[in-house]
Amino acid sequence: MSNFGKNIRKIRNVKKLSQQAFAELFELKRGTLGAYEEGRSEPKLETIIKIANYFSISIDDLLTTELTVNKLLKFKGDLTLHGINQKDSFPKIPCITSNNEVDYIKFHDKPHFIEDLPVIQVPITDTKRYRGYIISNLEMTNHDKGLLPKDMVLGEFVDHEDYHKIENGELVLIVTSSQLVLRKFFLSGNTVTLRAANRNIDDLYLNLSEIKELWLIKFTFAKKALESNVEIEEKLAFLEQEFMKLKKKL
Structure with missing residues (x-):
């Protein structure tokens, strides 16, 4: 999940959202979001899924790929600098x-x-x-x-x-x-x-x-099928966390 914090910060910049506004979208505290962006804390699986679904970004890309602005704009036509609320559309x-x-x-x-x-x-x-x-x-x-x-x-x-x-x-x-x-x-x-x-x-x-x-x-x-997908994502998230712990030890 090493890219999660970087990616949500880029999403905020593309959407022109403050930390407070972004946090409120997903019922988070501003301090919690800041900890995610700075890599001091890892989000719950539920939060990851909400953010990925909201912006139509795959969980894999959100977690493991360092997204560029161009990539973000390609994920959804209205993920633009105008700050359109995707949920309301x-x-x-x-x-x-x-x-x-x-x-x-x-x-x-x-x-x-x-x-x-x-x-x-x-x-x-x-x-x-x-x-x-x-x-x-x-x-x-x-x-x-x-x-x-x-x-x-x-x-x-x-x-x-x-x-x-x-x-x-x-x-x-x-x-x-x-x-x-x-x-x-x-x-x-x-x-x-x-x-x-x-x-x-x-x-x-x-x-x-x-x-x-x-x-x-x-x-x-x-x-x-949805339950099976969530179960798979939970296992992937767990494995990713364990991998990051092992990487830090090495």
């Missing part, structure tokens, strides 16, 4: 969870309800409407493969007149007056067949007129 996507799913079915068309939903921010640059959904069942799981509980999907809103453009077999999130369903979509005439990956679950049949909202799934985020 990402859309805030309302998210459906097991805690609000029942209420969402009732109030999905109420703007005030949608505004109060928890939100996630991902680097999507288009202006389309998206909805996040945290999976809470095993309907799209088949023999430990597929989507598991706590995985997340992001769906793009589809207008009623465009339902016929959806290809059979696409994964959709559908809202009716009584339920919210995440399954594969098949359309024949005015009848929609919603099919689970779990073969023990029967197909669900709907008329097009029963659909209140339809979100075509565009992105999936597997919690298991």
Whole structure:
């Protein structure tokens, strides 16, 4: 991690951020940030991940490469001298969870309800409407493969007149007056067949007129994979610390 301090100092200079402003972005004390920059202290893994994700820089580059200003400018188009807040440039996507799913079915068309939903921010640059959904069942799981509980999907809103453009077999999130369903979509005439990956679950049949909202799934985020990546990063961080200790002794 010998380059971490140098790199965050260069990032601050590129972004025109004071130590205090940079520290507040990541809920750090100014003195703690100063210790990082001067190499007197090593950051927690959580802090490293936050900074890397915020500026769209790989953890490996942030820790092991001495970044130049030119490299920093190439990482993200708006990582410029103008001090644009990268976090604010990402859309805030309302998210459906097991805690609000029942209420969402009732109030999905109420703007005030949608505004109060928890939100996630991902680097999507288009202006389309998206909805996040945290999976809470095993309907799209088949023999430990597929989507598991706590995985997340992001769906793009589809207008009623465009339902016929959806290809059979696409994964959709559908809202009716009584339920919210995440399954594969098949359309024949005015009848929609919603099919689970779990073969023990029967197909669900709907008329097009029963659909209140339809979100075509565009992105999936597997919690298991994310946990595995964090575990790998923790091991790499530990090995890096041990290597630096050994290097100092030599």
